[in-house]
Amino acid sequence: MFPNVNGESHAWFCIIINPCTYCEPILFKEQYSADQSPRNPTLHLIQERKKTALQTMVLMVRILFVSLLIGLVFSDPLPVQDYCVAVTDSETYIPCKNSSLVTIEDFMFYGLNATTEFNDAGLAIVSVNANTFPGLRTQGVSLARADFAVGGVAVPHVHPRATEVAWVLEGTFLSGFIDSQERVFSKVIKKGDVFLIPRGLVHFHKNVGDIVGSLLGFYNSENPGRSTFQDTIFGCEVKEELLEKYLGLSAEDISKVRGKLNLCGKAEAGFSASPN
Numbered sequence: 001m002f003p004n005v006n007g008e009s010h011a012w013f014c015i016i017i018n019p020c021t022y023c024e025p026i027l028f029k030e031q032y033s034a035d036q037s038p039r040n041p042t043l044h045l046i047q048e049r050k051k052t053a054l055q056t057m058v059l060m061v062r063i064l065f066v067s068l069l070i071g072l073v074f075s076d077p078l079p080v081q082d083y084c085v086a087v088t089d090s091e092t093y094i095p096c097k098n099s100s101l102v103t104i105e106d107f108m109f110y111g112l113n114a115t116t117e118f119n120d121a122g123l124a125i126v127s128v129n130a131n132t133f134p135g136l137r138t139q140g141v142s143l144a145r146a147d148f149a150v151g152g153v154a155v156p157h158v159h160p161r162a163t164e165v166a167w168v169l170e171g172t173f174l175s176g177f178i179d180s181q182e183r184v185f186s187k188v189i190k191k192g193d194v195f196l197i198p199r200g201l202v203h204f205h206k207n208v209g210d211i212v213g214s215l216l217g218f219y220n221s222e223n224p225g226r227s228t229f230q231d232t233i234f235g236c237e238v239k240e241e242l243l244e245k246y247l248g249l250s251a252e253d254i255s256k257v258r259g260k261l262n263l264c265g266k267a268e269a270g271f272s273a274s275p276n
Contacts, residue, residue, distance in 0.1 A: 083107075086134035096137070107135040112145050122152025122207070130222040142224060144217045148173070148207035155228050156204045162224030164197040164217050166205070171213020177203035202229075230261050 084096035085106040097106070109128055116124040129142040136142055142162075146154060148171065156178075166175060168191050176186025177197045188208065189195050197203040207213040233243070234257050243254050 083135065084138040086130055086137035088131070088134055097134070109133040109135075112143075115147070118147070118149050118152065121155060122149035123147070123154055129219075129224070136222045138222065140220060140222060142219045142222050144219075145169075146205070146215045146217065148205070148213045148215070150207060150210060150212065152207045152213075154205040155230070156202050157226055157228040158200055158202055159197075159219060159221075159224040159226055160200050162219035162221035163199045164203070164219055164224070166195045166197065167216045167218070168193045168195075169214040169216055171207055171211055172209030173213055173215065174206045174208045175204070177201045230257075234258050234261065 083099075083102070085102050087095050087097050109132070111132075112126055112128060114126055116126060118124050124147045126145045127142075128136070128144060130136045133142075148154070166189075168189050170191055172188060172190050174186060175189050175195045176184055178184050179198075179201060187195070205215060233247075234254065236258070240251050240254050243249060244251065249257075
């Protein structure tokens with residue numbers, strides 16, 4: 001609020017949104033009587049209320065701006081059409097299928113109840129993402145079914161682009177995740193329970209029951225990604241000398257680990273880094 005000029009007081013409402021600043025002058029016509037002055041208690045109270053209202057407005061705009069930024073950075077792009085059925089035969093970019101050629105079958109997936117062979121860790125996965133279910137393109141969701149043999153385990157891994165919500169269909173699991181402070185959050189979960197794993201955090205599941213168990217995982221991305229530690233650390237692209245210094249292992253030890261995990265040959269199901 002600026003001092004009285006010609007019987008009028010002026011205020012500047014400035015909404016600062018980096019990197020631009022927008023200021024719009026708003027004129028408040030406040031005529032003072034002969035016995036009034038800017039130091040009048042009533043006038044001072046009015047000015048303070050206007051100042052508080054301005055500060056509240058600026059704060060609300062900033063909160064809204066930050067919320068919009070978070071939405072842009074941490075989620076899949078918003079769709080600009082009703083749907084975008086992926087054309088999966090494209091080698092570089094996945095365009096949208098011509099809407100006149102879209103049918104009901106583009107929005108159906110029939111393989112979730114299919115059974116697959118367990119890998120050496122006792123895990124079998126059916127992934128349902130934009131690569132396997134084209135109708136999910138631009139919708140920002142995907143899911144996966146994971147079956148576990150008794151004692152089977154989903155080795156520590158991350159989904160870099162999505163939060164996971166795991167729903168226990170059958171069995172009993174020890175599930176958990178590790179935060180950036182190396183705190184471990186784990187719990188035994190049973191049929192009907194739901195467990196949330198925050199985006200990008202290391203997590204695991206192990207069947208601790210006496211029957212084959214199943215989990216259904218939901219993700220807030222059409223392609224959440226999946227990367228395991230053995231792929232990341234012991235992958236063939238990582239120089240042996242780096243691992244020797246970092247882990248204190250010999251070249252022979254590293255070779256044994258890679259051979260055991262079959263990382264430098266044909267990767268086994270469930271162990272390879274994949275977009276699923």
